[in-house]
Amino acid sequence: MAQVPLVDYLVLGDDPHLVAKACTSCGARFFDRRNACAACGSDAGFDEVPVAREGVLRSFTIVSMAAPGIPVPFVAGVVDCDGTSVRANIVNVEPTPEHVRLGMKVRLTTFPIGTDSAGTEAVGFGFEPMEEG
Amino acid sequence: MAEDVWILGIHMTKFGKHPDKDTVDLAAEAALGALRDGGVTIHDIGVLAAGNLMNANAGIGQQLQKQIGQTGIPVYNVVNACATGATALRTVIMAVKAGEADMGLAVGVEKLAGAGLLAGGTRKEDGDTWTPSGRYGAVAPVDGRIGTETMPGVFAQVGMQYIHEHAYAGEPFELFARISEKNHAHSTLNPLAAYTKRFTLEEIMNDVMIAYPNTRPMCSANCDGAAAAVVVSGAKLKTLSLEQRRRAVKVSASVLTSDPWQEGCQVLPDVNTLTRRAAEQAYEQAGVGPEDLSLVELHDCFATAELVHYDNLKLCEPGGAADFFLSGATWRDGSTPVNVSGGLQSKGHPIAATGIANVWEICHHLRGEAGDRQIEGANVGLAHVIGLGSACGVHILEKAAA
Numbered sequence: 001m002a003q004v005p006l007v008d009y010l011v012l013g014d015d016p017h018l019v020a021k022a023c024t025s026c027g028a029r030f031f032d033r034r035n036a037c038a039a040c041g042s043d044a045g046f047d048e049v050p051v052a053r054e055g056v057l058r059s060f061t062i063v064s065m066a067a068p069g070i071p072v073p074f075v076a077g078v079v080d081c082d083g084t085s086v087r088a089n090i091v092n093v094e095p096t097p098e099h100v101r102l103g104m105k106v107r108l109t110t111f112p113i114g115t116d117s118a119g120t121e122a123v124g125f126g127f128e129p130m131e132e133g
Numbered sequence: 134m135a136e137d138v139w140i141l142g143i144h145m146t147k148f149g150k151h152p153d154k155d156t157v158d159l160a161a162e163a164a165l166g167a168l169r170d171g172g173v174t175i176h177d178i179g180v181l182a183a184g185n186l187m188n189a190n191a192g193i194g195q196q197l198q199k200q201i202g203q204t205g206i207p208v209y210n211v212v213n214a215c216a217t218g219a220t221a222l223r224t225v226i227m228a229v230k231a232g233e234a235d236m237g238l239a240v241g242v243e244k245l246a247g248a249g250l251l252a253g254g255t256r257k258e259d260g261d262t263w264t265p266s267g268r269y270g271a272v273a274p275v276d277g278r279i280g281t282e283t284m285p286g287v288f289a290q291v292g293m294q295y296i297h298e299h300a301y302a303g304e305p306f307e308l309f310a311r312i313s314e315k316n317h318a319h320s321t322l323n324p325l326a327a328y329t330k331r332f333t334l335e336e337i338m339n340d341v342m343i344a345y346p347n348t349r350p351m352c353s354a355n356c357d358g359a360a361a362a363v364v365v366s367g368a369k370l371k372t373l374s375l376e377q378r379r380r381a382v383k384v385s386a387s388v389l390t391s392d393p394w395q396e397g398c399q400v401l402p403d404v405n406t407l408t409r410r411a412a413e414q415a416y417e418q419a420g421v422g423p424e425d426l427s428l429v430e431l432h433d434c435f436a437t438a439e440l441v442h443y444d445n446l447k448l449c450e451p452g453g454a455a456d457f458f459l460s461g462a463t464w465r466d467g468s469t470p471v472n473v474s475g476g477l478q479s480k481g482h483p484i485a486a487t488g489i490a491n492v493w494e495i496c497h498h499l500r501g502e503a504g505d506r507q508i509e510g511a512n513v514g515l516a517h518v519i520g521l522g523s524a525c526g527v528h529i530l531e532k533a534a535a
């Protein structure tokens with residue numbers, strides 16, 4: 001089945017991972033389409049760099065009220081992937097404060113989010129706990 | 134040398150539900166109130182800055198003039214998220230400091246009653262075919278799939294990040310709920326607050342969870358309201374009556390910052406660095422330190438936000454916000470009373486009005502006119518707001534010497 005990533009900074013295949021755009025002048029990393037660097041102002045360009053697939057949960061919330069159409073509750077967080085901050089849902093964990101811990105180790109995982117009328121499957125990503133508890 | 138500037142008159146409407154009044158009615162009530170409070174008329178005003186976030190392209194400044202006086206003065210309609218009111222005030226202060234006018238009027242107004250909880254709006258349906266769009270090449274809406282865009286969720290993470298970075302050993306949910314308990318307790322003394330109900334800690338923790346650790350009473354209350362201030366130059370003030378001079382409040386510092394780039398700031402907004410910078414500049418301008426403050430009104434849009442701003446405004450030791458709060462320092466009988474108005478969680482948060490209403494609260498105490506909730510002997514206060522995007526306004530105000 002044909003697959004497409006939810007966002008263009010998710011690379012699918014045998015070795016799914018995220019890629020960031022690193023400023024060639026200062027190294028600041030970004031995930032969006034860039035005009036120039038917000039850190040140093042340089043417009044010299046960006047290198048695509050892979051982001052570590054494992055990281056540490058630096059912050060989270062458990063969203064219980066969201067816009068219509070968004071299933072709740074879910075865990076939203078910020079993962080520190082070896083110095084690069086990544087925004088993601090924390091998945092494969094009970095969405096309760098007892099099961100989600102600040103500082104816990106998490107790793108990237110991907111999952112299908114739906115199939116369109118052309119039969120193409122969109123694939124999203126999240127981070128899951130690396131150990132039980 | 135730059136002019137010194139003063140608040141000559143200031144007014145806020147009751148915050149809450151005003152179904153019988155439109156945006157211009159509320160703005161006019163605040164503006165006329167501020168003019169009356171300052172003992173001047175619209176004919177004395179040389180510059181007007183006005184903000185209304187929810188209907189930003191309507192030109193609230195000129196709409197207001199159509200009701201209270203079309204005098205031909207320059208109007209600046211400003212918008213800066215939750216810092217819109219502070220931006221209007223700062224715009225007028227800049228004009229007076231620059232000598233372009235000797236008196237100006239700043240107005241902020243919002244109609245928000247019944248608007249929900251500053252959530253992310255409605256997520257669009259997925260398309261018929263996956264088509265990348267936008268700066269992330271997303272084939273479908275990402276809110277809820279890649280983190281959250283709701284304000285309670287974003288600010289929950291701001292607070293939880295602080296807990297993580299400073300290794301707070303206690304229960305974060307209870308800590309944040311206690312902050313909300315304080316602000317709701319304070320609100321019982323504020324007749325202009327939208328909500329004046331005291332909650333127990335248990336009631337707060339057992340209320341509807343919005344985004345852990347923020348329950349409903351820990352979120353800012355959407356409501357209607359307006360606030361306005363008349364700013365005057367020091368030179369002009371000298372020509373006014375003794376009573377006007379006695380009640381005038383000195384603007385010792387007026388600062389607006391935006392968020393400087395920090396690692397991760399485009400992943401989770403960094404509300405800290407710009408607030409720290411604004412506070413540093415404000416203390417420097419005013420020649421006062423955090424220990425000199427009689428009271429602080431800070432931007433507690435969520436209970437999780439109030440904690441980090443204790444640190445950002447340097448009210449506590451770096452990293453020590455939880456201990457500082459738990460010592461009782463920020464209750465109204467503590468060493469640094471914070472949000473004695475009830476804060477955004479109970480006074481309410483009519484967005485564009487907030488940055489002037491905070492200044493009104495401080496002025497009220499400095500003038501000794503705060504009634505039952507007066508902080509005795511108040512002589513210096515700080516008002517802080519932050520709008521995501523981001524913009525931070527800090528004003529330091531001092532009681533008139535005479």
Ligand SMILES: [Zn+2]
Binds near residue numbers: 025028037039
């Ligand atoms: Zn750069």
